Amino acid sequence: MGRPTFRRAAAVLAAALLVAACGDDDTTTTTADGAVAEQGEMADGGHSHGEGIEVGDADEIPTVAITATPDAKSGINLQVQTTGITFAPEHASSEHVLGEGHAHVYVDGEKYGRLYGEWMHLDVEAGEHEIRVDLNANDHSPLLVDGEPVDDVVTVEAPEPPSGHGHAEGFEADAPHPTVALTVTEDPKSGWNVHVETTDYTFAPEKASTMETTSGEGHAHLYVDGRKIARMYGEWLHVDEDLAPGDHEFRVELSANDHSPYLADGAPIEAVQTVTVEGVPEDAPSADDADQVIEVEIANDSVDNGGRHEVSVGDTVALVITSDVDDDIHVHGYDLYADIGPSGPATVLVEATMPGVWEVELHDSGLFLLELAVS
Amino acid sequence: MILAHGVGSRADLPVEPWLFAYSAAFALLISFAALRLLWPRPRLADAAAGTAAPAALGTVASVLGTVVQALALVLFGVTLLAAWFGEDAVSANLAPTALYIALWIGMQVASAVLGDVWRRINPLWTVASALDRVRGRDPETSTATGWWASNWPAALGLLAFHWLELAYFEPASLTAVAAFISAYTIVVLVAASRFGAGWVRTGDGFAVLFGLLGALSPLHRDDGGRLRLRVPGAGLAAVELRRGSLGVVLVVLGGTTFDGVTRTQWWSDLVGGRREWDLTAVNTVGLLLTIATVAMAYLVAIRVLGALARDDTDLMEQARRWGPSLIPIVLGYSIAHYFSLLVFEGQSFLALLSDPLGSGRDLFGTAENTIDFTVVTADQIAYTQVAAIVIGHIAGVIAAHDKAVERYPHRTAVLSQYPLLAVMVAYTVSGLLLLLNA
Known part of the structure; x- marks a missing residue:
């Protein structure tokens, strides 16, 4: 990125022009750990x-x-x-x-x-x-x-976490290989109760993060949708995750004391369970609810059915966008965004409450898609 | 990009054809009525002086002037700071909105309503005059001669601004805004340091434009600095255009027209899928051609006028003589093209004031404000646009008529007005056409 550098360099010049004392540029933001x-x-x-x-x-x-x-x-x-x-x-x-x-x-x-x-x-x-x-x-x-x-x-x-991250390559377990099974149930109050059952394996929390890699002992790592949630030091764990409607994958992976994953004949020793959260996913608007449907196709950087589209104030308009590239579309003014991509058409519902001519464009590439003339 | 004029996420709807037809017909009717019905003797010159305003009002204005001068200087500093160091997003950074909305549109309207307030609060003047005082010079003087003493530098500055706003492909990019404000500031301050702060009065394009628009205001100050009231627009009779002033007027008139042109379907077909510097090149040609067309139309009209009136004064001097009648048209065009932008983006200006650099501050508790796009209806916008153009047209016609009867015997005066009326009708109808095809 050349621009910020250029801006900062040229800023020395600008600073000389500043006669008003305007406070320091305190842009510190706390990064949530x-x-x-x-x-x-x-x-x-x-x-x-x-x-x-x-x-x-x-x-x-x-x-x-x-x-x-x-x-x-x-x-x-x-x-x-x-x-x-x-x-x-x-x-x-x-x-x-x-x-x-x-x-x-x-x-x-x-x-x-x-x-x-x-x-x-x-x-x-x-x-x-x-x-x-x-x-x-x-x-x-x-x-x-x-x-x-x-x-x-x-x-x-x-302790301060070590700067170098990354687990060791993997640790081939002695035979008989440990096994793991996973049961996830929804807690009646909140979150999820995770239960793992193992064979030929002992939880050894007192040795966690030590280099002492005795085969058959260690701890487990729990992932939800590929995101590491916690270490497991015993058979049970409560996970207080508020999961969105839809399917979610819980995965538990056995690891040695030094965090290197256990391998059985080269494959990680893990168990997976998918849970389904009932309810309608939020981000799946349907064109069925719209008063007007505008289908647009983006291919090879050009737009089919772009241009200006007349919309009546108060109507709900469904923009159904097929694209051969991954990008976000941005409906100006209404400030609606949606991911588009080759995987399938994306639908954006616009409640046309504000009159005027509003531009719809691709957020990253800046490609102009169409205008909504709301009147 | 379909949306021109620097910032903003919304464009106006086209005006209805019937509204177009009525207003165009009305403008024509007014024009010809003017030839018969308007006064046979000049009136505006007398009205331009106006009557003394209550002393209290003058005092309030002076105190306010000093306060706003300080605020404008701070805002200028904050804008520069934001342009160089702020978050790089139009929605989070004060600088683009400060330049395109607060300064460009806000000050045009403020000048027409309140008079030449920019003369008092212009931060470049504040800085330049302070430097002059430090150096023991009289800040009101300028030692510039020739081209540098004319308004041509001002016209060039505004041309550069219009280029950034309307031709450059990323007008709201922070780098561009920062570079423009800084370069403009440097040029003005260097020139002011060379010639004296008085140069800012003639060389700073914004100062010159706002000064000209200030002639429309009911408020003005006499030579002794006393505040006076007059009929709005009467000040046009007192405007003396210098060399290059007409350049300022025509650059802005042409620039605003081009802003309208870029929003037509015709132009977007012409531009096709061009982007970045390709787009900039086409826009630049379009901007210059539009300004040239607007200027040529005016000069041709003046040439014909001179011939009809058997006036053999230098063409450019004649052009300057009738120039003030274009000032209300400039304001009308600006309002027609920027009114909704001022109303909507003005709201975001208030939000950005609370967090000018996009660093998460909320100085005045307005940072989270969002634009309410329903404060004016589409109809109100359309009527305002059409009214601005038609009223600007009428004011222009009146100013020109008043000047004609001052200058020529009545018969010649009426005759001389045909070409000028023709060009004003052309401006007005093309302005309305652009609204029709927005």
């Missing part, structure tokens, strides 16, 4: 979980003790030792059963997620964090002993 964003999504939206359930008179009073250690690669490894409670992920978000439940993890006072087992990896930014874990009933009400929550707090320093 992936970990932070994920944590934000997991925040529970401030639902009250009732007043809490007093379990001080139970046969076995629940306790929790946590240990948090910096992971050698990134984030924090959290170990939660409990007594008097059995993690019951399969009953999460259902009726309270005495002696069952799960834990909630808070990082710096913000809810990070649910915990369904002894170990969890917290993907947090480098720096000092306060980790709090409390125990909850299946219905998410906090467990109380003599009116006080059953919780524990530690402070831990998360």
